[in-house]
Amino acid sequence: MSSKKEKPLHSLVAGATAGAIEAFVTYPTEFVKTRSQFGGKKEGPLTIVRNTLKVQGVKGLYSGCSALVVGNSIKAGVRFVSYDYFKSGLADSEGKVSPARSLLAGLGAGVMESIFAVTPSETIKTKLIDDAKRPNPQYRGLVHGTVQIVKQEGIFGIYRGLFPVMMRQGANSAVRFTTYTTLKQAVQSRARPGQSLPTSVTFGIGAIAGLVTVYTTMPLDVIKTRMQSLEARAQYRNSFHCAYRIFTEEGLFRFWTGTTPRLARLVLSGGIVFTIYEKMIILIGGRDV
Template sequence: MAFQKEKPLHSLFAGATAGAVEAFLTYPTEFVKTRSQFGGKRESPIAIIRDTLKNKGFVGLYSGCTALVVGNSVKAGVRFVSYDHFKQMLANSEGKVSAPRSLLAGLGAGMTEAIFAVTPSETIKTKLIDDAKRPIPQYRGLIHGTASIVRQEGIFGIYRGLFPVMMRQGANSAVRFTTYATLKQFVQSTSRPGQPLPSAITFGIGGIAGLVTVYTTMPLDVIKTRMQSLEARAQYRNSFHCAYRIFTEEGILRFWTGTTPRLARLVLSGGIVFTVYENIIKVIGGRES
């Protein structure tokens, strides 16, 4: 597949804006997904929403939101810039990138965003959501929570779960970008050669990419959440031990806990992110021929 190169600063701005918009609009689904993946009694998405609204009100569904919005903004910016960079490196002499190379570019982009953006923001978000379950939460918000985590656990406290995050983000980006690029190329070549796609079609393709991503990477997401919970240090030695305990004590289906809310979020986020990104790039002229 051939590609048009985005200008790095334009790609960073468009990606960061798309990431922030997507994170805020879809955060309640992320909150429910994360709550459902903690150990202990299983809770259905409806029960989590009902309990949160009863005890915390609507704002309770946005516990830890600031951490994800900031992290998602940085993450999306890094993701699009690094993906474009890896595509350029892997393109052949004609400027085309095969599906396997696109998969590799997505993997590299996911690993990059996991290190620079995702792990700290996801760790803080997860701990804030876990803490919000307590009758008297110990964290008063993003800044206080981050300072408390660093004070109690050191800088590595916000990098807990780095390995499963890298695996999840690498798989996420590899599957999502490859699915999106392949479907976009197919639609353009069959029905709209040489023409930009309407936002509705871009949203639909992004949504399908999100759907495929959810089911292929869900186990990594569950392990990541467990490793970033408040009780992780006392329960799990590492990610492999965490996976082993989940499998032997709770069964293989536990790896797909939270699929419904994550599916809702990633299908929406896939559509939102790619649609916002494509439109911003178009408006600011950030794509080179």
């Protein structure tokens, strides 16, 4: 992010727009990643895509998409507003943020987004994807699925897996923003004062941030998916029990199941989100000079 301060409302609008576009563009990779992390027979990404297209067609790759688009839009808005707020409070007199302080600001942003947006949308999305692979799906879409989940499990049904989501999002935002901010400040230090970075450079820095994020937070993502599946209540007492069972019954490398599709998504996600965010902020004049 820039050392200049973004206005909260504009940061929210730019972040929400970037999040919605990114979620729709990259959703098939999220679908494949989520399907590969469920228990049972292990399937490779290409097998999942082939079987889904054969049975459900292209729309099958977008099962649960609306939940993620809505949730991702809110999530990105909350993430950028929260990060800008924490970052401005931790910046030095010149507006620069050290890697350690950026890590702290990102952690705070991740916790905020997990509570207000990610957990409900991820839980609903995961259950819709899990349900879609059944012979007779019980959910007819986002609204019907949400109503049924709340009716069957109560309001806490859409907050299942809150702890692993908070851990994952906190780690995600901390690693992603720290990597992005550090790389951007390094590149800007070599540029002329006041010069904007080219779109290709912004996209590349965001993509690298996504790459680093994937490998460092993948185990938390797997635990999150398992805790939000339809069978979670019958199989796991809590997140630690879930992690223990995965490790003892399926092995250490199971924690990195779904890395390839998640890597594809977060590399694209990092590039798309940061690029669109920066362009939107400039377009709507949301940055204080």
